[in-house]
Amino acid sequence: MATPLNLKELSKKEVLLTGGHRMCSGCGAPPVVKMVLLASEYPVVASNATGCLEVSTCISDYTAWKIPWIHNAFENAAATLSGVETMYRSLKKQGKIDKEIKFIAFCGDGGTYDIGFQSLSGAMERGHDMLYVCYDNGAYMNTGIQRSSATPFGADTTTCPAGSAVPGKLQQRKDLTKIMAAHGIPYVAQASPSHWSDLMKKVRRALEIKGPKFMNIIAPCNRGWRSRTDDAILLSRIAVETCYWPIYEIENGVLRVTSKPKEKKPLTEFLKPQGRFKHMFAPENEWMLKVAQEEIDKNWERLLKEEAFTAQQEPAKE
Amino acid sequence: MKLKGWKEVTPGAVVTEAGSALKFKTGSWRAFRPVWIEENCIQCMFCWIYCPDMAIKTKDGKRAEFDYDYCKGCGICALECPGKKGQKAIVMEEEGK
Numbered sequence: 001m002a003t004p005l006n007l008k009e010l011s012k013k014e015v016l017l018t019g020g021h022r023m024c025s026g027c028g029a030p031p032v033v034k035m036v037l038l039a040s041e042y043p044v045v046a047s048n049a050t051g052c053l054e055v056s057t058c059i060s061d062y063t064a065w066k067i068p069w070i071h072n073a074f075e076n077a078a079a080t081l082s083g084v085e086t087m088y089r090s091l092k093k094q095g096k097i098d099k100e101i102k103f104i105a106f107c108g109d110g111g112t113y114d115i116g117f118q119s120l121s122g123a124m125e126r127g128h129d130m131l132y133v134c135y136d137n138g139a140y141m142n143t144g145i146q147r148s149s150a151t152p153f154g155a156d157t158t159t160c161p162a163g164s165a166v167p168g169k170l171q172q173r174k175d176l177t178k179i180m181a182a183h184g185i186p187y188v189a190q191a192s193p194s195h196w197s198d199l200m201k202k203v204r205r206a207l208e209i210k211g212p213k214f215m216n217i218i219a220p221c222n223r224g225w226r227s228r229t230d231d232a233i234l235l236s237r238i239a240v241e242t243c244y245w246p247i248y249e250i251e252n253g254v255l256r257v258t259s260k261p262k263e264k265k266p267l268t269e270f271l272k273p274q275g276r277f278k279h280m281f282a283p284e285n286e287w288m289l290k291v292a293q294e295e296i297d298k299n300w301e302r303l304l305k306e307e308a309f310t311a312q313q314e315p316a317k318e
Numbered sequence: 319m320k321l322k323g324w325k326e327v328t329p330g331a332v333v334t335e336a337g338s339a340l341k342f343k344t345g346s347w348r349a350f351r352p353v354w355i356e357e358n359c360i361q362c363m364f365c366w367i368y369c370p371d372m373a374i375k376t377k378d379g380k381r382a383e384f385d386y387d388y389c390k391g392c393g394i395c396a397l398e399c400p401g402k403k404g405q406k407a408i409v410m411e412e413e414g415k
Contacts, residue, residue, distance in 0.1 A: 007363035008379040019372040019388030020339035025347060026392030030370040057339070060331075061319055064339035196367050230393030230410075233368050 002041050005200050010038050014066070021064035022056040026229030028219035028236060029053050029135045031193045033106060036133055036217075037067070039200035040207055042102040045084060046070070049077035049111030052142040052221075053135065075115045077105045078123035078132055085128045102207050103130040109150035110140045112216075113176050124183045124212040131206050134176070135219035145224040149174040152244075153295065154288045155276045157224075162279040167288060172295055180214040181250045187213040189249035194237035198258050202249055209251075218245045226275025235273065242270045243300040248307070255310045257303060264300070267293045340388075344371065348391030350410040352384055358407035365395035365408060 003009050016037040023030050029052060037044060045068045048054040054071050057064040072080040081103050091097040107116055112134040120132060139157050140146040147157040153172050156162035160169040181188040187209050191199040199217065206213040218239055220232040227235060239245035241261045248257040268289060271277040280288045319341055328334060359381065366374045366381055373389035375382040396408040 007367055008361075011363055011366055011376040011381075012379050015372050017372065018337040018340050019385065020342040020344055021371075022339075022342070022344065023370060025370075025390035026394055027370050030372075031368050034372070035367065058333065059339075061322070061333055061335075062339045062342050063333045063335075064337065066336040193368070228393075229391075230397040232370070232392075233394055233398055 002204070005039075005197055005204075013038055016044070016066040017057070018064045018066065020062065022059060023052060024221075024223055024229075026222050026232055027052070028137065028193060028221060028232035029108075031196075031233070032133075032135045032199075032217050032219050035193060035196055035199050036104065036106075036203050039203035040102060040104075041204070042100055042207060043067070044102050044104050045081075045088075046103075047072070047077045047081040047084065047105045049105070049107035049116050050074035050142075051108035051111050052137075053106055053108060055142060074111055076119045077107045077111060077116055078130075079119040081105045081130050081132075082123045082126065082128045085130050089129075103128075105130060105132045107132070107134055108140075108142070109134060109136040109138060109176075110142075110148045112136075113149045113174055120180075120214075121183065124180065124185050124214065127211055129210055129212070131203070131213040131215065134214075134216045136216055137219045137221035137224060138173070139221075139224050141221045141224040150176070153292050154271075154280050156226075156279060157276070167279055167285050168276070175299070177214070177216045180216075181255075183212075184253075185212045185214060186210075187249070187251050189214075189247075190216045190245065191247050192218050192236045192240050192245055194233050195240060195247060195259055198247060202258075205249070205251070224276065226278070227273050231273060235270070238265065238270045238273075241265045242267050243296055244270050246300060246303055248303065250310075253310060253313070255303070255307045257307050267296050343387045344390055345373075345387045348386075348389060348413055350391040350393060351386070351413050352389065352391065352393065352395055352408050353411055354381075354384060355405075355407050355409065358402045358405045360400065360402050360407070362400060364398045364400070368394050368398050370394065 048071045085103045139151045145157050146159040154168045156168045162168040177190045187206050189202040218236050220235040242265045371388045373385040396410050399408040401407050
């Protein structure tokens with residue numbers, strides 16, 4: 001019987017990521033990993049792309065993982081796990097293994113949106129039975145806050161520093177969740193650790209489906225976002241409430257927004273607590289706030305339209 | 319943990335002991351210490367699920383004391399704590415005071 005998704009029962013389970021890891025104080029990534037691992041009812045084998053999570057959870061002889069875990073390089077977490085999963089299928093066929101094991105790749109946005117993109121795309125196209133989890137903190141935080149294609153418009157990073165030459169990043173972020181959905185894989189979802197129950201339901205749903213699955217999860221980084229150490233969960237919640245980070249799933253082409261804010265908050269509530277957007281509030285940069293808000297509104301409206309459209313396209317499942 | 323010589327390192331740098339990070343106490347990083355006030359606690363367990371450092375001990379589905387060996391003092395638990403009747407069950411206090 002599956003553990004009910006309430007915290008009382010879940011807390012009786014063993015957390016398979018231990019303390020003593022060296023992620024920064026108040027990092028948003030460990031709660032994400034913890035929730036994903038707690039949600040699984042199966043033994044998990046994980047791969048990890050290079051990134052904050054990888055370097056800080058496995059330093060030399062110290063590992064915070066209590067599951068088989070493999071790190072190979074920055075660009076190939078998906079390819080590495082493809083190989084592991086293929087070997088598993090082969091061993092199963094030969095009768096050398098009979099356990100039901102699930103495969104999960106954990107990667108940051110740098111290792112997913114940019115550097116690991118082609119290996120991810122390939123693994124999804126080949127149809128490996130795995131779940132790929134991207135924890136998105138919106139820049140290369142591990143190496144010192146360089147911009148990535150997940151960095152939001154306007155953000156100040158060390159490679160697009162806000163100053164007299166440029167007012168932060170001038171490009172919009174890449175909508176990777178939609179790109180993964182365009183691969184036509186059976187399950188794609190976007191989640192936030194603030195909505196832990198929603199996140200864990202999505203992980204469970206994903207693990208029950210055979211084939212490639214992708215989840216994009218927001219993971220605030222107080223060092224890179226220039227925010228407080230205690231607001232990682234709060235910011236991930238505001239991200240959902242402002243529709244900066246809508247949480248939804250696409251199962252077999254049918255899109256469902258899993259939590260719609262009762263009242264859509266203005267994007268400035270998400271931007272204001274973060275130092276990386278400070279310059280956008282200067283009088284000469286007010287146009288940036290407008291551009292950022294317009295982009296969010298456009299995407300949110302489109303998402304709702306897609307939800308309505310795909311719901312009528314496909315007959316309801318189950 | 320004792321540093322290993324090249325003859326003792328496993329091939330491929332495989333770590334054979336799961337969860338060995340527990341030997342590394344990150345509690346010394348803390349500048350602020352969370353303090354649990356049990357009478358204001360409604361056992362919602364939000365602190366437990368949101369803690370990035372697995373620093374909240376549990377017993378039979380309930381929260382117990384903080385694990386100060388690993389708590390880095392980020393304060394997420396105190397911020398997320400709903401408390402009881404407007405009284406927080408977790409407050410942050412400066413270390414060394």
